[in-house]
Amino acid sequence: MNRQSTFKALVVEEVDGAFTREIKSKLVSDLPEGDLLIKVHYSSLNYKDALSASGNKGVTRKYPHTPGIDAVGIVLSSKSARFKSGDQVIVTSYDLGMNTDGGFSELISVPEDWAVKLPENLSMKEAMIIGTAGLTAGMSVLRLTETIEPEDGEIIVSGATGGVGALSISILNKLGYRIAAITGKETARDFLMKLGADTIILRSDFEALANKPLLKPVYAGAIDTVGGVILENILKSTNPMGVVTCCGNVASPKLELTVFPFILRGVTLIGIDSQNYPMRYREQVWNKLANDWKPDNLADTCTEISLNELNDKIDLMLRGELKGRTVLNMVD
Incomplete structure (x- = not known):
């Protein structure tokens, strides 16, 4: 050419x-x-x-x-x-x-x-259904599963109808985790249940949780895609030694919370930077997404x-x- x-x-x-x-x-x-x-x-x-x-x-x-x-x-x-x-x-x-x-x-x-x-076992179209959103979801799942097993409890996913959220739910479901999905769309219930979510939580309800330094521990881990109050309440609601990944700030880049989730419950917050993720890990995640982690749907x-x-x-x-x-x- x-x-x-x-x-x-x-x-x-x-x-x-x-x-x-x-x-x-x-x-x-x-x-x-x-x-x-x-x-x-x-x-x-x-x-x-x-x-x-x-x-x-x-x-x-x-x-x-x-x-x-x-x-x-x-x-x-x-x-x-x-x-x-x-x-x-x-x-x-x-x-x-x-x-x-x-x-x-x-x-x-x-x-x-x-x-x-x-990778083998992945078509070009499937690669773009996954795309940066799926790669980000895969990175998030990788870091979460280094510590949290399916038997440890439910994983909460925010921004559940978005690209990262939807693919995170699909991968976690494939791996046998129970999943709570946060969404602002009341009409998305059937869509999210089909992806593999077990519990649907409306965003407005989750944002309205009591403004306390800590909330009742409910979740073994989380994949947050939105930031802001949602991430604050996820961290406050995570079980001792739980793991939370965050990759987005569409709700807000600010966090207003105490250090209590980290020093009283040992919660770990892991940032996910998909833009400059090292190639050796990038190839690892793509190969997982093409094989064991490839969503059925x-x-x-x-x-x-x-x-x-x-x-x-x-x-x-x-x-x-x-x-x-x-x-x-x-x-x-």
């Missing part, structure tokens, strides 16, 4: 302080220099993509820009000894889709260090869309009206 060849991409532009999104034709020469030129087969829509697509300068500093922090596809050309033309690879996080043009595009050009070979967590439908889905995500995973098919 020569540098004057064209491809399609969603392009976000800033004009007089306003942001627009449009599918445009671009040249291969427009792509950044990289070790791998990849034909994208699938991408997926994440909250960070929606922020980038709406002009959030905390995510993307310069426009025009193509979001998409997830991509999977086939290597067209390689300057790397690790990958060859024809290899199927996954690229998630690092700077993809943030300040480097991302997966909402038919082509991407990236450093070799950002890529993982697609992956397709149930996914809506597949075309590039032409992406704009509307971004708006829905920004309004908090999407559930599960949205996968972008770039080849049909």
Whole structure:
């Protein structure tokens, strides 16, 4: 493919302080220099993509820009000894889709260090149903299961209808854990029960728990995706020696609580940074997700869309009206 060849991409532009999104034709020469030129087969829509697509300068500093922090596809050309033309690879996080043009595009050009070979037993579409959200869920489950066994008690998952939450529930269910799911959507009960949740808790009820330094210990562990009051009450409600992972702050980045959960109950709070997760652990989690941790109901967590439908889905995500995973098919 020569540098004057064209491809399609969603392009976000800033004009007089306003942001627009449009599918445009671009040249291969427009792509950044990289070790791998990849034909994208699938991408997926994440909250960070929606922020980038709406002009959030905390995510993307310069426009025009193509979001998409997830991509999977086939290597067209390689300057790397690790990958060859024809290899199927996954690229998630690092700077993809943030300040480097991302997966909402038919082509991407990236450093070799950002890529993982697609594991056996995992299709390209399945890899994007999992995506950064599933990788984050897998990292969270990995850290949780280092300490907490299924017989230790119930695991509570916040943001349960979101990508990380839904896939965390699916993986935990696969591993035999009992799960309580926190959601703000009363209509999501059947969806969450089908994923494997045993108990459904409305977000408003959980946020309204008594404002005390400690609450009754109920949960053996937790996967929190939202932060704020939800995380505060999870920590206050965790059993002695319990483990809580946190990976998001959509509710709030602030925590207002005492040290009592940590020094009186020995609760452990583990932060999950999927963006720069070391490659050796990244490969470990991807292989688990392709095998023992692969949810039985992956397709149930996914809506597949075309590039032409992406704009509307971004708006829905920004309004908090999407559930599960949205996968972008770039080849049909």
